[in-house]
Amino acid sequence: MIMDIASIFKLQKDFFNSHQTKDIDFRKDMLVKLKHILKTNEDQLYDAIYKDFRKGKFETFLTELNLVYNEIDFFLKNLKKLSKPKKVKTALNLQPGKSYIHYDPLGVTLVIGAWNYPYQLTLSPVVSAIAAGNTCMIKPSELPENTMHLLADLINTNFSSNYLHVVRGGVPETGELLKLRFDKIFFTGSPKVGKIVYEAAAKNLVPVTLELGGKSPAIVTETADLDVAVKRLVWGKFLNGGQTCIAPDYLLVAESVKPKFLQLITEKLQEIDYSDGAEHYTSIINKRNFDRILGLVDQSKVIYGGNFNAESLYIEPVIMDHVGWEDPVMQEEIFGPVLPVITYSNYDDVLNKIIEGEKPLAAYLFSNNEEEKDKLLKLVSFGGGCINDTLMHITNDYLPFGGVGNSGIGNYHGEFGFLTFSHQKSVIEKTTWGEPDWKYPPYTDKKMHWLKKVL
Missing domain, CATH: 3.40.309.10 (Aldehyde Dehydrogenase; Chain A, domain 2)
Structure with a gap:
């Protein structure tokens, strides 16, 4: 599997550059598909997690699947509004003109999940990545082995690898993934391993969200x-x-x-x-x-x-x-x-x-x-x-979830997850008329006078 990781990354890079994931209807279709796959296979999901550490159905639904379903439903309801460019105030010195924030997907993302809630803590950030218009490579924890293999089977057989792909394995596979220049890495785990992920990401200047822990x-x-x-x-x-x-x-x-x-x-x-x-x-x-x-x-x-x-x-x-x-x-x-x-x-x-x-x-x-x-x-x-x-x-979903300092960097859930996997692109649109010439040479005392008044 280690030999295939780089080629799958390349496939996802090429697919993202085709711009298909930027389409809002495409994102929503993928979220609906993911929810359908999970609901259709709930019994298998319950069986796998029970085999890993005897987690019962009620608790699995309450603390794992229910939260993933709610996250999907949040984006199906709010994605169009979240993705729309946001108009903001324009300063006097930029008039006449308009100012906007555009929300761009980051690109090829990596989600490294945690073992203690192997469905929720792996799939919830994946949902945010999908909603923001990215492709995603997914590395579940290998400790709950049955859930890792089931997630790989469900996602890899139902989605094209150039869009979503689950990587099976342990430390060697994670190490290979961290060598690649992703556009975003999202890690959930301990501060100790978080430092390793952060250091590896820094070599490629990859932005990282770290969901860690501590003594609460x-x-x-x-x-x-x-x-x-x-x-x-x-x-x-x-x-x-x-x-x-x-x-x-x-x-x-x-x-x-x-x-x-x-x-x-x-x-x-x-x-x-x-x-x-x-x-x-x-x-x-x-x-x-x-x-x-x-x-x-x-x-x-x-x-x-x-x-x-x-x-x-x-x-x-x-x-x-x-x-x-x-x-x-x-x-x-x-x-x-x-x-x-x-x-x-x-x-x-x-x-x-x-x-x-x-x-x-x-x-x-x-x-x-x-x-x-x-x-x-x-x-x-x-x-x-x-x-x-x-x-x-x-x-x-209306509260950001994340740590601070040693307990983490960044946050997600709902709109905050969308922002975590998006780039906020600043845009000024100017008219072609009505612009004063004070910023253009030659500079004069009179222009300095008006410059100070305006700025």
């Missing part, structure tokens, strides 16, 4: 509705077996409410079936990640959970108490079903501690105090987040 905090203040906080935190943390880039990574709980909070979260975990093999609870993707997650657990600090099964790669939800900032579990993104709890007594101190670290991909605050909300939003830089909820900001 969740704060529970003394004004929080604890029942609501527990319900939404448990769902957001242990969805997909904790393998979610925007999952609450650790909890900061006010000292005055921590005893009640820990009681409620323990009761909630006992109430929900998180047993080995439960349909709504996903296994860990592989043995390497399984061992890494367990290595972060300090058994002396576990107050709930901790059972595991190496054969099925099952880790029961774990709550750790009396955790300090220097503990091993606080030194890296957990990306698994382990929730450390840090106690705080001063809200301002805890915000300063977050600010000292890398900018997180997400942040969550459970509070009914307006001053606490304002302080978080004004003082702490993070990609996106929720107040009194978790994860749900990712579901709104």
